[in-house]
Amino acid sequence: MLQPIDWLVVVLYFAFIVFVGYRTGRGNTGIEDFCLARRSMPWYAIGLSVMATQASAITLVGTTGQGYVDGMRFIQVYLGMPLAIVILCVTLVPFFYRAKVFTAYEFLEKRFDGKTRSLTSFLFLLGRGLADAVVIYAPSVILAIVFGIDEKVIIIAIGLGATIYTTLGGMRAVMWVEMWQMLIIFIGILFCLGSVIVGLPDGVSLTDAIQVAGATGRAETMDFNLDPTVTYTFWTGVCGGIFLMLSYFGTDQSQVQRYLTARSLKESRLALLFSALVKIPMQFVILLTGALLFVFYQFEKPPVVFNPVALERLAQARDVSQLEADYDEAFETRKEAAQNFADALGGPREDEMRRSFLQADADFSGVRSEVLGLIRESEPGFSDTNYVFPTFVLTKLPVGIVGLILVAIFAAAMSTVESELTSLSTATVVDFYQRYVRREAEDSHFLAVSRVATLFWGGFATFCALYMGRLGSAIEAVNRIGSNFYGPILGVFVLAIGARWANGHGAFAGVLLGIVAVQLTARYSEISYLYYNLVGTVVSVVLGYVISLFFASPERSV
Amino acid sequence: MDKEPDLPPPIFKTWGRFYAVVIANTLVTYLLLVLFSAYAR
Numbered sequence: 001m002l003q004p005i006d007w008l009v010v011v012l013y014f015a016f017i018v019f020v021g022y023r024t025g026r027g028n029t030g031i032e033d034f035c036l037a038r039r040s041m042p043w044y045a046i047g048l049s050v051m052a053t054q055a056s057a058i059t060l061v062g063t064t065g066q067g068y069v070d071g072m073r074f075i076q077v078y079l080g081m082p083l084a085i086v087i088l089c090v091t092l093v094p095f096f097y098r099a100k101v102f103t104a105y106e107f108l109e110k111r112f113d114g115k116t117r118s119l120t121s122f123l124f125l126l127g128r129g130l131a132d133a134v135v136i137y138a139p140s141v142i143l144a145i146v147f148g149i150d151e152k153v154i155i156i157a158i159g160l161g162a163t164i165y166t167t168l169g170g171m172r173a174v175m176w177v178e179m180w181q182m183l184i185i186f187i188g189i190l191f192c193l194g195s196v197i198v199g200l201p202d203g204v205s206l207t208d209a210i211q212v213a214g215a216t217g218r219a220e221t222m223d224f225n226l227d228p229t230v231t232y233t234f235w236t237g238v239c240g241g242i243f244l245m246l247s248y249f250g251t252d253q254s255q256v257q258r259y260l261t262a263r264s265l266k267e268s269r270l271a272l273l274f275s276a277l278v279k280i281p282m283q284f285v286i287l288l289t290g291a292l293l294f295v296f297y298q299f300e301k302p303p304v305v306f307n308p309v310a311l312e313r314l315a316q317a318r319d320v321s322q323l324e325a326d327y328d329e330a331f332e333t334r335k336e337a338a339q340n341f342a343d344a345l346g347g348p349r350e351d352e353m354r355r356s357f358l359q360a361d362a363d364f365s366g367v368r369s370e371v372l373g374l375i376r377e378s379e380p381g382f383s384d385t386n387y388v389f390p391t392f393v394l395t396k397l398p399v400g401i402v403g404l405i406l407v408a409i410f411a412a413a414m415s416t417v418e419s420e421l422t423s424l425s426t427a428t429v430v431d432f433y434q435r436y437v438r439r440e441a442e443d444s445h446f447l448a449v450s451r452v453a454t455l456f457w458g459g460f461a462t463f464c465a466l467y468m469g470r471l472g473s474a475i476e477a478v479n480r481i482g483s484n485f486y487g488p489i490l491g492v493f494v495l496a497i498g499a500r501w502a503n504g505h506g507a508f509a510g511v512l513l514g515i516v517a518v519q520l521t522a523r524y525s526e527i528s529y530l531y532y533n534l535v536g537t538v539v540s541v542v543l544g545y546v547i548s549l550f551f552a553s554p555e556r557s558v
Numbered sequence: 559m560d561k562e563p564d565l566p567p568p569i570f571k572t573w574g575r576f577y578a579v580v581i582a583n584t585l586v587t588y589l590l591l592v593l594f595s596a597y598a599r
Contacts, residue, residue, distance in 0.1 A: 075591070082584040086577045214598025221591040234588075265564045269573070273580055280587050 001148050002394075002402065009403030013184070013410065014157075017177055018165060024176040025169015030443030034170035034450045035102055035426040041175055041261040046271035049175045050258045051278065052182040052415035054248075057139035058386065060185065060412045063283065064192070065385035067290015068297075071218030073232045075283050077530065080241030085249060085276035087242070089269045092250045095497055097265045102430040104256040104493075111496040113504030114435065119511055120492060121431035123485040124253050125424060129457065131483075132420040133464030138386075139413050140465065145309050146390040147406065155465045158410065162417040163458025167451050171261060174418045181411035188408025189285055192389075195397055196292045201299045201339075208342045209295040215341065215354050216361055218291040221284070229526040240530030247486035247533045251493055253423040293392055298338035300396070301331050304371050306387035314375050323374075327367045334360040417461065425453035484522065487536020488514025494537065495544050502548045510544020 002010075028034045041049075066074050101107045105124065109117035136159045144151035166174055200209055213219045223233045230236070249255045249272065262268040304327050305311045314320060337353070337360035344353035375382045393405045429450045438445075488511045495502035495510065517539035518532050570576040 079588065082580055082587075086580055089573070089577065210598045214595075219595065219598030221595050222588070266566070270567075273576070276580060277583060280584075284591075 002406070003399045005400045006403030006406065009400060009407055010410070013407040014161065017161075017180070017411075017414070020180055021165030021169045021173040021177050025165065025173025028170045028172070028447060031102075031429070031446040031450055032443075033172070034447050035422065035430070036257070037170070037172035037175060037261040039261060040263050041172075041267070043262065043267040043270035043274065045175055045179045046258050046262055046267065047274035047278075048182040049178040049415075049419070050249075050255060050271060050275045051282075052178040052185065052412075053254055053258060053419035054275075054279075054416075055182070055185060055412050056135050056416040057409050057413035058135070060189070060286065060409055061139060061142060061389050062386050063286045064290040064293065064389035065387070067218070067287040068293045068388045069290075069385050071213070071216070072221045072284070072287040072291055073223060075221050075280065075287055076223065076232045076234060076237030077241055077244075078280050078283050079234065079237035080239070080243075081245045081279050082276040083238070084242045084245035085272045087246060088250050089272060091497060092493060093259065093268055093272065094265060096256060096260060097262075097268055101260070102257075103253050103427050104251055105253070105427065105431050108492060108496060108507070112492075112502075112507045116492060116504050116507045116511070117431060118435070119508060120251075120489050121253075121427050123489065123511070123515075125427055127483065127485050128252075128254060128420050128424055129460065130464065132417060132424070132457065132461035133468060135413060135416050135420065136461055136465035137468040139409060142386050142390055143406070143409065145307060146387060146394055152466060155462060158413045158417060159458060159462030159465055162414045163421060163455065163462065166418045166421045166458065167454045170450070171257070171422050174422050175258070175261060178415045178418065181415040184411045185408050185415075186282075188405050188411075189282070189289070191401060191404060192393070193285055193289045193292070195401065196289055196296050196392075199296050199300075199396060200292075204295070204299070204339075204342045206292075208345055209292055211345055212295045212298065212338060212342055212357075213291040215358060216294070218294055221287075228528060228531060231528045231530070233528075236528040236530040240528060240532075240534055243487060243490065243533040243537055244530055247490040247537070251486060251489045253427050254419045257423050257426060258419070290389070293388065295338075296392075296396075299335055301328075303391065304368060305375065306384040306391045307382075310375050310379065310382060310384070311371075313378075314371070317378070318374070320371070320374075323367065323371055327364075327371070330360070330364040330367045334364045337361075417458075420461070421454050421458050424457040425450050428453045428457070484518040484532060484536065485515060487518055487533035488512075488540040490533065491537040491540025491544060494541050495548075499541070499545050499548070502545055503551050505551045506544045506546070506548025509547045510540040513543045514540030 032038055063074065096104065096107060099107050099110055101110070103121065105117045105121040108120055136155055140151050140154040140158065143149060143154050165177065169177075197206055197209075200206070204212075210219055223230070224235070225233045226235060227233070228236065259268040259271055262271060303311065304324065305314075334357070337357040341350075341353040341357040344350045372382065372384070390409075393402055397405065429446060433449055433453075434446065491514050492507045492511055495507050514536040518536040521527065521532060521535045522529070564573075566573050566576040570579065
């Protein structure tokens with residue numbers, strides 16, 4: 001359970017965030033203030049805000065777990081990001097900036113027509129609206145189980161907490177808050193890495209630990225396998241990853257809106273390039289923490305399953321005493337083998353000790369897999385990956401630091417939620433309310449409507465998160481489909497700036513056909529999901545262009 | 559209109575050079591990741 005000092009750290013965090021939100025968010029007088037901070041933000045605040053938006057709580061908790069269970073190969077997802085950012089800085093960012101738009105989709109009406117803008121904005125609202133509920137719900141379940149806090153309290157703290165200061169302070173408050181949240185996340189990550197390194201037993205150095213992790217393949221960060229069905233390889237990361245990142249940073253309003261707040265085009269570019277340079281090293285540190293956790297748990301006995309509730313349910317349903325005895329024995333054997341291997345590194349018996357360690361690790365994993373298999377009989381698809389890191393934090397870190405890491409997880413969750421809220425509200429008001437309901441009104445009217453829209457989306461996300469247990473599969477299904485929209489939407493933007501003869505009819509049809517192509521690819525092929533955006537973009541560009549040829553020449557131009 | 563001219567930080571002189579540095583940095587990062595993998599194997 002959390003100690004009073006940890007609670008104090010959590011309370012201080014919320015007080016600080018509310019204070020920053022209140023101080024920086026005062027004086028909004030119109031919609032440009034509320035949605036784009038009157039285009040006045042400096043690059044460093046935008047850069048950290050861009051990073052905070054991307055780093056959700058599941059990124060922090062799940063990625064360390066991924067490092068523990070599967071190793072560091074996941075880092076390859078981000079290999080294409082710096083290249084994608086450079087492409088965007090040369091292409092879309094100047095177009096957005098000079099067009100003085102509020103949303104990425106508004107640009108499409110300037111170039112094509114209203115229906116293309118409305119379709120892409122609607123797809124964004126559909127995908128992100130439900131994704132926001134997942135962003136709140138997923139960490140809440142984990143924190144509730146591991147830290148013993150009521151799930152509903154966490155959902156309300158994250159969901160309504162973020163909604164309140166986003167509604168009151170608007171984009172300026174959100175971005176300054178996010179800057180601090182990202183700094184808290186950085187501090188939390190470094191504390192975690194330091195804690196794991198300090199927790200290694202005497203005689204096992206950091207380099208020894210990396211080699212122990214490496215012996216099991218967990219330190220493998222680059223895989224040059226050309227097979228497109230292997231999820232994480234250098235090629236999927238670079239080829240597929242570029243399109244994934246182009247789609248996310250170039251067409252997702254939650255990111256585009258960040259760099260539209262810049263006081264100049266230069267500041268927009270600097271912010272994006274800053275986040276591009278920092279992202280891979282940051283993910284490396286998070287994954288390394290997970291891989292080193294694996295080494296840490298060679299010498300400290302980990303729970304059989306990191307989700308205590310699932311383990312308790314299994315123990316109530318059947319007798320697991322024999323499995324627990326086998327697990328204890330396998331752990332002691334592996335502990336001894338790991339110590340022998342670490343001692344033998346660089347010596348003549350290294351290969352022999354490596355083999356016996358790998359055998360002991362396989363035996364240990366076999367017992368754990370047996371237990372996981374029993375849980376999956378009643379809970380198909382069960383995984384405890386996301387519970388590894390919070391369990392370590394609660395059981396192994398000192399009082400106060402636990403509170404700090406919990407705060408970093410809260411910060412990661414809230415920074416993503418508030419970004420989604422600002423972008424959802426801006427797209428709702430600018431792309432639909434101003435477009436179809438009321439084109440002309442006082443600025444104060446649109447400010448009030450923006451606040452109502454923020455409140456609506458925050459309430460909607462929190463409500464869905466509260467009832468996620470019942471609505472789970474439906475929301476997840478829509479969320480999964482939503483993630484397939486981005487490639488085709490990127491295709492429309494490519495048509496907009498790269499194909500002079502493309503027109504609204506072609507672009508509109510291109511998006512829809514691109515979505516169909518991605519769905520079919522996901523259903524009938526086994527290629528890595530990182531390629532889906534590439535497929536969606538190519539289909540949407542090619543078919544969008546061909547269909548455009550059947551209609552008149554461009555109706556409008558930028 | 560921009561409140562300041564669209565120039566990169568003075569050290570890079572042009573945006574093209576800045577992008578080249580970012581791409582070079584990315585390639586060095588790839589190399590370091592390969593070396594890390596090789597060291598830990």
